[in-house]
Amino acid sequence: MDTNIVEIINVTREVAWLPWAVQYFFLIGLSVGGVLLSLPGYAFANDEWRKLGRVGLLVALTCGLAAPVALLSDLHQPGRFWHFYAVFRPTSWMWWGSLIIPFYVTGLLVYAWTCFREELQEHGRVDSHLATLYRLAALGGGRDDRLIRYAGLVVLAGAVLVALYTGAEVAVVKARPLWHTPFLPVQFLTTALVGAAGLVLILNRFAADHDLAVEARANRLLAGFLGAVMAVGGLWLAFGLFGIDRTHTEALEGVANSEAWRVTAVWAVLATVAPFVIAVAKPVGTGLLTGLIAVHSAWMFRWTVFIGGQTVPKTGAGFYEYALPAGPDGLLGIIGTAGLWLFLLLVITAVLPTPARSAPRPVRAAHAADRTMAAAE
Amino acid sequence: MDQSRRNFCRGIGAATVGAATLAATPGEAAAGPRKGGDAAHRWAMVVDVRKCVGCQACTVACIMENDVPENSFRTIVSTYEVTEQGKTGSYMLPRLCNHCEDAPCIPVCPTGATYQRKDGIVVVDNTVCVGCAYCVQACPYDARFINHETQTADKCTFCVHRVDAGLLPACVETCVGGARIFGDLKDPDSTVSRLVREQDPKVLKPEQGTQPRVFYIGLDPKFQGKVDGTPTLWRPSAQPHVEAHVEKEHA
Numbered sequence: 001m002d003t004n005i006v007e008i009i010n011v012t013r014e015v016a017w018l019p020w021a022v023q024y025f026f027l028i029g030l031s032v033g034g035v036l037l038s039l040p041g042y043a044f045a046n047d048e049w050r051k052l053g054r055v056g057l058l059v060a061l062t063c064g065l066a067a068p069v070a071l072l073s074d075l076h077q078p079g080r081f082w083h084f085y086a087v088f089r090p091t092s093w094m095w096w097g098s099l100i101i102p103f104y105v106t107g108l109l110v111y112a113w114t115c116f117r118e119e120l121q122e123h124g125r126v127d128s129h130l131a132t133l134y135r136l137a138a139l140g141g142g143r144d145d146r147l148i149r150y151a152g153l154v155v156l157a158g159a160v161l162v163a164l165y166t167g168a169e170v171a172v173v174k175a176r177p178l179w180h181t182p183f184l185p186v187q188f189l190t191t192a193l194v195g196a197a198g199l200v201l202i203l204n205r206f207a208a209d210h211d212l213a214v215e216a217r218a219n220r221l222l223a224g225f226l227g228a229v230m231a232v233g234g235l236w237l238a239f240g241l242f243g244i245d246r247t248h249t250e251a252l253e254g255v256a257n258s259e260a261w262r263v264t265a266v267w268a269v270l271a272t273v274a275p276f277v278i279a280v281a282k283p284v285g286t287g288l289l290t291g292l293i294a295v296h297s298a299w300m301f302r303w304t305v306f307i308g309g310q311t312v313p314k315t316g317a318g319f320y321e322y323a324l325p326a327g328p329d330g331l332l333g334i335i336g337t338a339g340l341w342l343f344l345l346l347v348i349t350a351v352l353p354t355p356a357r358s359a360p361r362p363v364r365a366a367h368a369a370d371r372t373m374a375a376a377e
Numbered sequence: 378m379d380q381s382r383r384n385f386c387r388g389i390g391a392a393t394v395g396a397a398t399l400a401a402t403p404g405e406a407a408a409g410p411r412k413g414g415d416a417a418h419r420w421a422m423v424v425d426v427r428k429c430v431g432c433q434a435c436t437v438a439c440i441m442e443n444d445v446p447e448n449s450f451r452t453i454v455s456t457y458e459v460t461e462q463g464k465t466g467s468y469m470l471p472r473l474c475n476h477c478e479d480a481p482c483i484p485v486c487p488t489g490a491t492y493q494r495k496d497g498i499v500v501v502d503n504t505v506c507v508g509c510a511y512c513v514q515a516c517p518y519d520a521r522f523i524n525h526e527t528q529t530a531d532k533c534t535f536c537v538h539r540v541d542a543g544l545l546p547a548c549v550e551t552c553v554g555g556a557r558i559f560g561d562l563k564d565p566d567s568t569v570s571r572l573v574r575e576q577d578p579k580v581l582k583p584e585q586g587t588q589p590r591v592f593y594i595g596l597d598p599k600f601q602g603k604v605d606g607t608p609t610l611w612r613p614s615a616q617p618h619v620e621a622h623v624e625k626e627h628a
Contacts, residue, residue: 002462174515
C-alpha cells in the first residue's frame with residue numbers, strides 16, 4: 001500500500017558521545033597501531049625494523065598519553081571518574097576499559113623506557129648539565145633486549161585488550177545497527193593500523209631523519225593495512241547488500257538513501273584506494289602524501305561511526321542534524337587534543353632527539369642518505 | 378477521575394500479592410540485583426494510541442513535574458501526518474522510557490548508576506552517574522539523554538517519587554483522553570493487567586528482545602520501529618522555508 005508519512009513533531013536527540021570520543025578512539029587506536037609497528041624492531045630485536053619501530057614508538061607514546069585525556073573529557077562528569085573504580089561491573093565493556101587503559105598506558109611507559117634506555121644511556125655519557133638526569137633516567141643500564149621483550153609482551157597484551165574492548169564496547173550496542181556488527185572491532189583495528197602507519201610516515205619526515213628505507217617499508221605496510229580495510233569493508237557491504245544478516249541490511253538501509261552518507265562513502269573509498277595505489281606504485285617519495293591521507297582516513301572513519309552514527313534516529317524518521325560546536329564539546333576539543341598531542345611530541349623529541357647514528361645497518365643508512373642528497377639536488 | 382486512576386488507587390490499597398501476569402525478572406541476572414521499590418508490584422503502562430489526541434499535555438506535565446531542562450524531553454507525543462490512498466490523517470505515538478524487563482541500558486552502565494528497582498522501574502542515581510552516555514547509546518528507543526543541568530543521564534522514571542507516594546505519574550494524571558493507563562502487572566485485577574490480557578497490546582521494537590513494560594493498543598506496525606518517513610518539518614530556530622512547504626504539499 002502506498003503510504004506517505006511525514007513526521008510533524010518529534011524529539012531530536014543530540015549526540016551524547018562527543019567529538020572527544022572520536023579523538024579518544026582515534027588516538028588510542030593509533031597508539032595501539034604504533035605499539036604493533038614498534039614490536040618487531042624492539043621486542044623482537046629485528047634490526048631492520050628498528051628505525052621504523054622507533055617512529056612507531058613515538059606514535060604509540062604521544063597518542064597513548066593524549067588519548068585518556070580526551071576520554072576523560074568525554075565524560076559529562078569527569079570529576080567522578082573514580083566511580084569506575086569503586087564498583088564491580090563486569091557486564092560493562094566501558095568498566096573493563098577503565099581497568100585496561102591504565103594497564104596499557106603503564107605498560108606502554110615501561111616498554112618505551114626499556115626501548116629508549118639505550119638512548120638515555122648515550123645522552124648520559126655526553127658532557128652536559130643534563131647528563132646526570134639522563135643517567136638517572138637510564139637507571140644505570142643500557143640496551144637490554146630481554147627486558148624489552150618482556151615489556152613488549154606486556155604492552156602487546158595491553159594493546160590487544162584495548163583493541164578488544166574499544167571494538168566490543170561499540171559493537172555490542174544492539175540499538176544502533178551501524179555499530180552492532182562483529183566487523184566493527186576489526187575495522188577499528190585495521191583503520192588504526194592505517195592511521196599509525198600514516199603517522200609513522202609523517203613523523204619519519206618531521207620528527208626523524210626522513211629515512212627512505214623507513215618510508216618505503218611504512219608505505220608497503222600501509223598498502224597492506226589499506227587492503228585489509230577494503231576487504232573488511234567489502235565484507236560488511238556484502239552482508240548488507242545481499243541480506244546475509246538482518247542487522248547489516250538494516251544498517252545499510254538506514255543510511256543508503258541519504259545523499260550525505262553516499263558522499264561520505266565515496267569519500268571514504270577514495271581515501272582508501274588513493275593512498276593504496278600511490279603506496280604500491282611509488283613507495284618512496286610519497287610518504288607525506290599517503291601518510292596524511294591515511295591519518296585523515298582513520299580519523300574520518302571514527303567521525304563517521306560516532307558522530308554520523310548518532311545522527312541516525314533509533315525511532316524517528318530521517319536523520320538528526322549535527323553542527324560542530326565551536327567550543328570545548330566541538331572544534332575546540334578537537335584542536336585542544338591535537339595541541340596536546342603536538343606538545344607531547346615536542347617534549348619527547350626534545351628529550352630524546354633522533355639519534356644521529358641510530359641506524360643498525362650503517363651501509364644501508366648511508367645509501368639512504370645518499371638518495372636523500374640526490375633527491376635534494 | 379478517569380478509570381485508570383481509580384484502578385491505580387485500588388491496586389495500592391489492596392497491596393496485592395496476586396500472580397504476575399508476565400514474568401518479572403528474566404533480565405535480572407545480566408542487569409544485576411534489583412534494589413529499592415516493592416517487589417510486590419510491577420509497574421507498567423498501557424498506551425491506547427486510539428485515544429491520544431496529540432495535545433502534548435503529558436509532555437508539558439512531565440517537564441513541570443520533573444524539572445526537565447529546556448530542549449529535553451522525558452516523554453513526547455510523536456506526531457505524524459499519514460497519507461494513504463489519497464486520504465490524509467494524523468497519527469500520535471506517545472513515547473517514553475519502556476522500563477524494559479531486560480533493559481539494555483543497565484548492563485552497559487559502568488558505575489551502576491542505572492539500575493532497576495524491584496518494582497521494575499528503571500532509574501538513574503544521578504549522584505553516581507559519570508555522564509558517560511553509554512546507556513544513551515544502548516537504549517533502542519532514544520528515551521535517554523544527557524541532562525545538561527546535572528550533566529548526567531536522564532529519562533522517564535514513571536514519576537517514581539509520585540508512585541512511591543501512591544500517586545499516578547504526571548503524564549497519566551494529566552492525559553485528557555485517558556490514553557495512558559498506569560498500573561501494577563502483578564495485580565491481576567488492575568486495568569493494565571486486564572488490558573494486557575485481553576487487548577493483545579504491542580510493544581515497540583520487539584525484535585530487540587528488551588521486553589518493554591510500556592504496551593500500546595492500536596499500534597500501527599509502521600510505527601513500531603524506526604519510522605520510514607519524511608523527517609520533522611519543525612525546527613526550533615529555522616525560518617519557515619519553501620522546501621519544507623513543498624515537502625508537506627507533496628505528502
